[in-house]
Amino acid sequence: MNPSRSTATAPSGSAAPSVSAPPAPPSTASTFAHEDTLPRVPLPTLADSCTRFLSWCGPLLTPEERAATEAEVAAFSGPDGPGPVLQAALEEYDRTPGVHSWLDTFWPYRYLGRRDRIALNANFFFLFQDTGQPQVERAAGLIGAAVAYKRRLDREEIPPVVLRGAPQTMEQNKYLFSTTRIPGAQQDTVRHPYSEEWPGPSDARHVVVFFRGTMYRMDVLGPDGTPYALDDLAAGLSAVMKAGAEPAAPDTSVGHLTTMARADWAATRETLRAHPGNAAALDDIETALFCVCLEDFAPADTQETCDELLYGDRGNRWFDKAVSFVVFADGRAGINVEHCGLDGTTILSFVDTLLGTPAGEQSRESGARVQGRPEFSALTFELDDALQARIRTAAEAFAQYGADTATRTVSFEDFGSTAAKALRVSPDAFVQLAYQLAHQRAKGRLGATYESIATRQWRRGRTEAMRVVTPETQAFVAAMEDPTADAAARRAAFRAAATAHVTRAKECQAGDAPEQHLWELELIQRRRGAELGITEQPALYRSPGWQIMRDDYLSTSSAPSEHIQYFGFGSTSSRCIGIAYVLLPDRFNLYLSTPRPVADQMHAFADHLRAAVTELRELLAGE
Structure with a gap:
């Protein structure tokens, strides 16, 4: 096992193709001409991030875990909770002259603070x-x-x-x-x-x-x-x-x-x-x-x-x-x-x-x-x-x-974004749903799934963390695994899940995502807790929802380019499968990695993924 990987994050690849457009003609402006005029990364409100957090972690929780998480969110965000104090400190920082983004201190910590x-x-x-x-x-x-x-x-x-x-x-x-x-x-x-x-x-x-x-x-x-x-x-x-x-x-x-x-x-x-x-x-x-x-x-x-x-x-x-x-x-x-x-x-x-x-x-x-x-x-x-x-x-x-690391390449020579579009579905939504179906069949459950979404339209923007599993994803996988569900029911569940995926990806690109915001509030407490009168880590960050949502079973990132064959990175936790994928019009290549103790599950995932892609293509072609 490699427990030191538990705090890792997947590399930040391209925005999901489902929400990207072809590049415009090259600009005649100088390389850094727009840097100071780009819009600032929007700072979410505390209420919005707490609501989204409960929505994002909810599908992964039991009723008891959700109730415990809801209680901690209420205590954190209430008038007497630590959340409003931390949010006020972050808002003040965001207004500070010379600060480009409320994430200016987040990124150095996230990448330079790791100790493994x-x-x-x-x-x-x-x-x-x-x-x-x-x-x-x-x-x-x-x-x-x-x-x-x-x-x-x-x-x-x-x-x-x-x-x-x-x-x-x-x-x-x-x-x-x-x-x-x-x-x-x-x-x-x-x-x-x-x-x-x-x-x-x-x-x-x-x-x-x-x-x-x-x-x-x-x-x-x-x-x-x-x-x-x-x-x-x-x-x-x-x-x-x-x-x-x-x-x-x-x-x-x-x-x-x-x-x-x-x-x-x-x-x-x-x-x-x-x-x-x-x-x-x-x-x-x-x-x-x-x-x-x-x-x-x-x-x-x-x-x-x-x-x-x-x-x-x-x-x-x-x-x-x-x-x-x-x-x-x-x-x-x-x-x-x-x-x-x-x-x-x-x-x-x-x-x-x-x-x-x-x-x-x-x-x-x-x-x-x-x-x-x-x-x-x-x-x-x-x-x-x-x-x-x-x-x-x-x-x-x-x-x-x-x-101690197990890896595998998987190549689809007969599938790519063109085939997905012909089925009237976002290519990225298609493959992400295929991942979920394959994971269910390989490991017998769904688990927290990270996808990197590019946010470079903002001043010094980098990426946003998207969590892929939605209620619609759950319903889709359940329909695919239900022997009594007919093709029409399965197609309807797939379409609903794909729409939910695209919607969430667009929200992440717009800065409407909770994880990095709430994480930065936790980091403010670590840095300035004594000064702000918050001497202990808020219990929200020990809640089932926070811990389970961020405990990756799949960590995914895409890099579409005709000049590369494969893109890859290491697994991000002791039971996680890292999925780096190159999804192009005529091909789909993946590099998988995981700690060797769970190599069999990774190989089962790869085999189930190949079957899932074929199964979903046939399902949607039947419309």
Whole structure:
């Protein structure tokens, strides 16, 4: 079992396709032109969030549990309860000059406050479509395209995303390059450009290349800031691989340390920095534009490739780095992303730009020119016996953690969003209802289900937490499992559940959702309880409704892009199945993950899901 995952959250993918519209034509405005004029995230009223909370958790509760939760909600929100005091404090904070959103302190806590490991638990990956290119050529192309993107971003020439006529926040683009999560004893921090400590775009000219457990600093921009030509980059990568022909000595690959729990890694990092020369090497890693992880092997199949992208290690990763491109010996490639400043929608836009135009064309447009092989040098660390022992222990513990994780890829070659639309149903509603039916059949019950909904139309908006199970979902699953229900009754139940799903997704996009609001009120009590006269955690947060609603059985997020094969992340609790899905017009690919003790249930879920999709298609086709 992996109890440390119980506080995790699924990565934030795209808004549900059921409530999204095709992007508008590219804007001519500069990248960050709309940031200060975007509408603020609306702050729900306490009454609205309490009402929605009871509605959301209700389907998961017994009558006794619901009664107990209702009592705690009444005590929390009543005139003499803690809720109004906490809400007033949040409203005051929201009005404070310089505050962009009432969620400004929520997001750092949610992502930077977690104390377990982020490797596998929080980072997410995309597996790119294959190109057939050799490893070095593929890696050079990704570097050249990423540098071209950065050059455009520096000039604010990346057009703002516009959906349904509404500009979306582009703030997360500031975290793409030279961004590194720094472990802390109590809460992590982020070292990044566009900050008070590092104003404006990154001025770094290098990346960090991993090969066989050794790190190399390699320039990708010349001394005058001109990008290296692709052939130059390929020559540099080939030279790195030649220099690293021998694997790193045992217990010297410092990247293993980034797999540790955060407080342990923070203490180890301070010990590491105390050795002369190590601080400079860390600085090179932390300021690098991004990482390029070259592997000396080719995974056996697609699932192994996905697993390697999610939790492959061998000392060949720096999981704290915002962006790490991973390229295998056969040229297959993908990306591993540190989640604290980057959601799936931003990475999708980034990846679509990198892969949507030939790398050579992007490189030429960036002004790249032949400059000869770029400079590179190995990053070495002074390691005493104690540090080497920590590296060894970290490597062994993470290898076991990966082994304790069960995963599976599922691919539907004959189903996609086009087929769902032909049945007059939201594609996302269709697959989410299929998940519920499959879960009921695999585990004998429904359970709390999380879906990430993008809210980037708000100033510095990120995502909202949607809870999928509604009374209509329950009724639909019951009808499908009732041998006496005829096709018409089942279709009616499906249509009602799909409509309820779309309605709730739209409410989440509009900011009308209770979970993050009530969670932030709890965090205010933790931070300021003594000052506000609320010295104990309100009992609402120990109620059956709060605990059961947030105890994920399924944690889901979507990433629709024709340039990726699979998207994936780790399970978010000891019995949860993580579902990362790519739903496109002509295909539907999923990556499932769960702790190994419940692997059989995950595999049963996958089998039932395949049957459920076929069953629902036949049911709706009969109308």
